Amino acid sequence: MNKFVKPVGFAALGLMLVNAAYGSPMTSANSEPAPAASVNVDIINGKGEAVGKAVLTQQDDGVRIHLEANHLPPGVHGIHFHELGKCGTPDFKDAGEHFNPGKKQHGFHNPKGFHAGDLPNITVKDDGTVVADLVSNQVTLAKGQSTSLLKKGGTALVIHEKADDYKTDPSGNSGSRIACGAIK
Numbered sequence: 223m224n225k226f227v228k229p230v231g232f233a234a235l236g237l238m239l240v241n242a243a244y245g246s247p248m249t250s251a252n253s254e255p256a257p258a259a260s261v262n263v264d265i266i267n268g269k270g271e272a273v274g275k276a277v278l279t280q281q282d283d284g285v286r287i288h289l290e291a292n293h294l295p296p297g298v299h300g301i302h303f304h305e306l307g308k309c310g311t312p313d314f315k316d317a318g319e320h321f322n323p324g325k326k327q328h329g330f331h332n333p334k335g336f337h338a339g340d341l342p343n344i345t346v347k348d349d350g351t352v353v354a355d356l357v358s359n360q361v362t363l364a365k366g367q368s369t370s371l372l373k374k375g376g377t378a379l380v381i382h383e384k385a386d387d388y389k390t391d392p393s394g395n396s397g398s399r400i401a402c403g404a405i406k
Contacts, residue, residue: 259363261372263379263403265291268312273401274352276379278371284359285371287341287379291401294346300386300396303339303361307376309402317378317402319392321361323368329389338369339377343385376406 265274274291289301304317320328321339330336338360346352361369371377380403382396 261363261405263405265289265379265381265401265403266309266311267293267401268314268399270311274403276403278363278379278405280363281357284357285361285363287354287356287358289344289352289354289356289379291346291381292349292351294350294352294381294401295383296346296348296350298343298345298385299400300382300384300393301341301344301356302337302380302382302386302393302396303341303358303371303405304378304380304402305339307378307404307406309378309404314378314380314399314402317380317399317404321371321377328391328393329387331389332391340386340388344381371405376404378405379403 259280261278263276263278264272265276267273273293274289276287276289279286279288303321304319305321306316306318308316310316320337322337324335324338326335326337328337328340330340341356341358344352344354361371363372364370365372380399381401382398383400384395384397386396
C-alpha cells in the first residue's frame with residue numbers, strides 16, 4: 223500500500239484527489255502515534271535574509287507544515303524536505319538531495335514511488351507572500367525513526383524557483399533553490 227502527502231484546505235482538493243489514486247495512508251495496528259511535537263523553522267533567501275517561518279507539528283496523520291513567507295517570486299513553486307539540515311547561501315546546495323530514506327524515485331506520479339521529502343507545490347501570490355498548510359504522512363518528528371526529520375544532522379525545508387512536475391527524477395524540474403530553512 224502506498225502513502226501520500228496531502229495539502230490541507232479546499233483550494234488543494236484537486237491534488238488530494240490526484241494523490242488518492244496512488245494509495246492511502248498506511249496504518250499499523252502495532253504502531254502507536256508519536257508524541258506531539260513542534261519545530262519552528264526560520265526560512266531564509268539566497269542572501270541570508272529572513273523571508274518566513276514554518277511550524278512543523280507532529281499529528282496522528284503525519285507532520286503538518288504551516289508555512290508563512292514573503293519576498294518570494296510570484297507563481298507556483300516546488301517545496302521539499304532535503305536530506306541535510308544546512309542552508310548555506312547563496313544556493314543551499316549543502317542541504318543535499320531530497321529526503322529519501324526509502325531510496326525511491328521522485329514524484330507523486332512516478333510509478334516507482336516517490337521521495338519521503340516530496341511535497342505538493344505552493345503558490346506565491348502576486349505580492350510575494352504565501353501561507354500554506356500541508357500534511358506529510360511520509361515523515362515524522364519522532365527521533366530514532368528512519369523517516370524522522372530530526373535525524374542526526376537534521377534536514378531542511380527548501381523552496382524551489384519553479385513548480386514541481388511530480389514525475390521527473392530527481393527533483394521534478396523544479397529549478398534552483400530560492401529559500402531554505404534548517405530543521406534541527
